[in-house]
Amino acid sequence: MLVLIVGSSGVGKDTLLLAARDQLAGDNRFRFVRRVITRPPGMLGEEYDSLTAQEFDLVRESGGFALAWRAHGLHYGIPADVTLDIAQGRIVVANVSRSLVAEAADRFPVRVIEIRAPADLIARRLAARGREDAVDVARRLARQVELPLPVERDIVVNDGTVAEGTRRLVAALTRAASDAPPG
Numbered sequence: 001m002l003v004l005i006v007g008s009s010g011v012g013k014d015t016l017l018l019a020a021r022d023q024l025a026g027d028n029r030f031r032f033v034r035r036v037i038t039r040p041p042g043m044l045g046e047e048y049d050s051l052t053a054q055e056f057d058l059v060r061e062s063g064g065f066a067l068a069w070r071a072h073g074l075h076y077g078i079p080a081d082v083t084l085d086i087a088q089g090r091i092v093v094a095n096v097s098r099s100l101v102a103e104a105a106d107r108f109p110v111r112v113i114e115i116r117a118p119a120d121l122i123a124r125r126l127a128a129r130g131r132e133d134a135v136d137v138a139r140r141l142a143r144q145v146e147l148p149l150p151v152e153r154d155i156v157v158n159d160g161t162v163a164e165g166t167r168r169l170v171a172a173l174t175r176a177a178s179d180a181p182p183g
Helices: 013-023 053-061 082-087 098-107 119-129 134-142 162-179
Strands: 002-006 030-032 035-037 048-050 065-071 074-079 091-095 110-116 153-157
Touching: 002 013, 002 098, 013 030, 013 091, 013 162, 053 065, 053 074, 065 098, 082 091, 091 162, 098 110, 110 162, 153 162
Parallel strands: 002 091, 002 110, 030 091, 035 048, 110 153
Antiparallel strands: 035 074, 065 074
């Protein structure tokens, strides 16, 4: 099963994913995917592999991505080797754009975990990371994407400590694993 982690920028997806990955490190049912992004390497807050736009296009054209999309002026990709993990019955956990859910659901068995947080908290987090100016922060806060139905979905509210949010995410991932069809 492919578990899609979605939510608006600033809800804390990457922070919770890193903590959940560490907490579930000994559980071989799970694979936490490292995204490929056309962003310069080494930006804080997320672990990712960096490619130039030209390199990204070459990988995409050669079938190197199971899923690829464009958002906020960048290209994002999920490596094609996740299809093997899914076929073998592993739970593949990937941070993706909400706009990609329908395409992913057409190609894979999916479960969506939507991370949410109050708007004022999101605004503070976006401002603190310093990647966007005030106009970009406002644009991100205003962006609404409806998830296609019917898609199995859990909601994790990330409005407290990292430990609380991680506990909620791990519980949702564990539920997804228990509901997953055998590989």
